[in-house]
Amino acid sequence: MKDVVIIGAGPIGIACALECKKKGWDYLVLDKGALTNSLFNYPLKMTFFSTSERLEIDNIPFMSTNPKPNRDEALEYYRRVVSNNDLTINLYEEVVYVKKQGLHFLIKTTKQDIQAKNVIVATGFYDIPKLLNVPGENLDKVAHYYKEAHPYSMQKVAVIGASNSSVDAALEIWRKGGDVTMIIRKNQIGERVKYWVRPDILNRIEEGSIKVFYNSEVTEIKEKEIIIKTPTGLKSINNDYVLALTGYQPNFEFLKNLGIQLQKDHHDIPVYNSETMESNVKGIYLAGVICGGKETHKWFIENSIIHAKLIANNLSKTLKEV
CATH class of the missing domain: 3.50.50.60 (FAD/NAD(P)-binding domain)
Structure with missing residues (x-):
């Protein structure tokens, strides 16, 4: 006992x-x-x-x-x-x-x-992980955990989320040669993002190195594209990998x-x-x-x-x- x-x-x-x-x-x-x-x-x-x-x-x-x-x-x-x-x-x-x-x-x-x-x-x-609950989330190209940037080099990568993990992944993958697009439900990068990292991601977004869709969410994931619901309607972008870092x-x-x-x-x-x-x-x-x-x-x-x-x-x- x-x-x-x-x-x-x-x-x-x-x-x-x-x-x-x-x-x-x-x-x-x-x-x-x-x-x-x-x-x-x-x-x-x-x-x-x-x-x-x-x-x-x-x-x-x-x-x-x-x-x-x-x-x-x-x-x-x-x-x-x-x-x-x-x-x-x-x-x-x-x-x-x-x-x-x-x-x-x-x-x-x-x-x-x-x-x-x-x-x-x-x-x-x-x-x-908190799931997106959208069609295609079970595809092999989708991951809910991020380990390192190298596998995403020279790939079109969608990073979903605006937290520390999402921002770290987006920056690291971009620096390793990945084509990064962030999809964020709210109208800004998360306020709890590490204070020494937040200016970095904002600058990369402002200069266009990392693309972002604010007030948006993924509605479907396909083999070579994802569908995003944005304030101006549905958009389709080319995509190789999805990192759903939504918590x-x-x-x-x-x-x-x-x-x-x-x-x-x-x-x-x-x-x-x-x-x-x-x-x-x-x-x-x-x-x-x-x-x-x-x-x-x-x-x-x-x-x-x-x-x-x-x-x-x-x-x-x-x-x-x-």
């Missing part, structure tokens, strides 16, 4: 594991992918908005050679936090379901059955299967106590960006690391420290 099972081996799951280890509890972290799987799937050259010290866990120093750390530095930092603290983590082991059995929980994974007194869900939101969302079905209630009138934010992070299901806690529901911009690594200590403080009332 485990004291705590933590679902998700991202930075917040790691922070929760550190708290459990300090308390001497019998815990286990499970993740269906690699360590910090979401960070691993970020673009290869991604730079964080935050400085390295704001991404630190438990005051363990995060040293970076850059003003803002990049993806590789973050992967190395969190890996060293895990290895240096000998945290107990099972990777590539997916949780199939969690069932409450009296006062305890049965966690069935792809490899075993585990019993636990408490469960912490720290699964993030990067696994499920991501938590696995709401998984939360509902746990019995966690979602606030439909408040962006599907799950129900939890902000002082303890315990959900409406006694013994199941939420940590990290998953707490924001569809408001995926609300929680980040730097402002949700505190969730680990809030949970540990509450669990200390029921679990004995060794």
